[in-house]
Amino acid sequence: MAVIFSGIQPSGNLTLGNYLGALRNFTKMQEQNECYYCVVNQHAITVHQDPALLHRRTRELAAIYLAAGLDPEKAALFVQSEVPQHAQLGWIMTTLSYVGELERMTQYKDKAAKQGDSIPAGLLTYPPLMAADILLYQTNFVPVGDDQKQHLEITRDLAQRFNRLYQEEVFTIPEIYLGQGGTRVMSLQEPTKKMSKSDDNTMATIYVLDAPKDIEKKIKRAQTDSENSVHYDAETKPGIANLMDIYAAVTDTDHAAVEREFSGQGYGQFKKSVAAAVIAALEPIQKRYAELIDNPVLDAILDQGAVKARETASRTYDKVVQVMGLDRK
Numbered sequence: 001m002a003v004i005f006s007g008i009q010p011s012g013n014l015t016l017g018n019y020l021g022a023l024r025n026f027t028k029m030q031e032q033n034e035c036y037y038c039v040v041n042q043h044a045i046t047v048h049q050d051p052a053l054l055h056r057r058t059r060e061l062a063a064i065y066l067a068a069g070l071d072p073e074k075a076a077l078f079v080q081s082e083v084p085q086h087a088q089l090g091w092i093m094t095t096l097s098y099v100g101e102l103e104r105m106t107q108y109k110d111k112a113a114k115q116g117d118s119i120p121a122g123l124l125t126y127p128p129l130m131a132a133d134i135l136l137y138q139t140n141f142v143p144v145g146d147d148q149k150q151h152l153e154i155t156r157d158l159a160q161r162f163n164r165l166y167q168e169e170v171f172t173i174p175e176i177y178l179g180q181g182g183t184r185v186m187s188l189q190e191p192t193k194k195m196s197k198s199d200d201n202t203m204a205t206i207y208v209l210d211a212p213k214d215i216e217k218k219i220k221r222a223q224t225d226s227e228n229s230v231h232y233d234a235e236t237k238p239g240i241a242n243l244m245d246i247y248a249a250v251t252d253t254d255h256a257a258v259e260r261e262f263s264g265q266g267y268g269q270f271k272k273s274v275a276a277a278v279i280a281a282l283e284p285i286q287k288r289y290a291e292l293i294d295n296p297v298l299d300a301i302l303d304q305g306a307v308k309a310r311e312t313a314s315r316t317y318d319k320v321v322q323v324m325g326l327d328r329k
């Protein structure tokens with residue numbers, strides 16, 4: 001049985017990209033593995049968050065995890081700030097990191113560029129905290145979207161650096177797990193950049209909780225090209241390629257089959273089918289979400305998840321403290 005860890009930031013409404021790239025794989029993996037899934041609220045505060053909004057989004061994200069099929073009997077679901085070992089090991093990982101390697105992270109460069117002269121230091125030290133999240137559980141596989149590859153690489157580097165420095169195999173070296181399809185869902189309006197929770201243009205993003213009519217509208221207005229022929233070419237037809245990727249991911253098929261299905265049909269018909277397939281995939285999640293969001297059972301599940309997570313995390317953390325000489329007795 002392998003150990004699985006992953007996390008999602010409660011920094012905005014969950015997108016179709018988050019669902020296809022990450023969340024739907026979480027539920028598949030819970031059947032045969034020991035799984036830990038986290039609402040990483042301490043990562044979200046690397047940029048300013050309104051407290052009331054952060055509070056609400058934390059709960060909403062936990063409800064979406066469950067609505068998407070996460071079973072609390074099989075997987076631990078918890079909030080990062082309720083397991084103090086994350087921040088504790090995060091600091092230790094920060095002391096092990098080099099400024100140069102952190103400055104090379106593309107997500108840091110992108111986010112820092114938007115902050116003007118006052119770049120929060122937490123944006124720079126985000127990867128060591130993420131490494132701590134993963135390493136605390138002796139994780140074997142981390143299901144994430146394509147944009148997290150670099151963060152996974154530095155996690156592996158830090159784990160190896162620690163083990164080498166203290167001459168003990170304290171940390172398991174984790175591997176990235178990329179699912180089949182949907183690992184990089186692109187913006188509907190600018191299909192050369194990724195779909196993101198924080199995009200100001202809401203027409204660019206499908207949210208997991210979007211009403212069906214909004215999903216139809218967004219897909220209908222999605223950027224395409226003037227060729228009116230459904231075939232896959234990510235270079236010259238990024239908009240259509242993205243819609244084909246989305247359709248293939250939600251219907252569990254591949255590009256070749258999508259091309260065959262829509263051969264001879266124009267973009268209007270294709271977009272209607274994509275919208276219908278996305279709505280069909282999201283509707284059951286939305287129904288379960290509505291039942292869960294105000295239900296006290298959600299708190300019980302998060303409490304129970306935090307107990308389990310603290311138990312596992314403290315085992316690793318105690319070992320780290322001992323190996324480093326940070327213990328007193």
Ligand code: TYM
Pocket residue numbers: 005006007008009010017018019020021022023040043129130133134142143144145146147148151182183184185186194195196
């Ligand atoms: P976050 O919150 O930005 O995104 C959550 C997950 O969704 C994936 N994702 C996408 N997949 C496909 N297409 C997209 N357009 C798309 N946008 C996002 C992300 O790859 C991610 O898997 N650093 C992480 C959060 C984190 C974490 C962790 C993840 C903190 N600690 C430990 C794994 C393990 C992040 O910002 O994800």
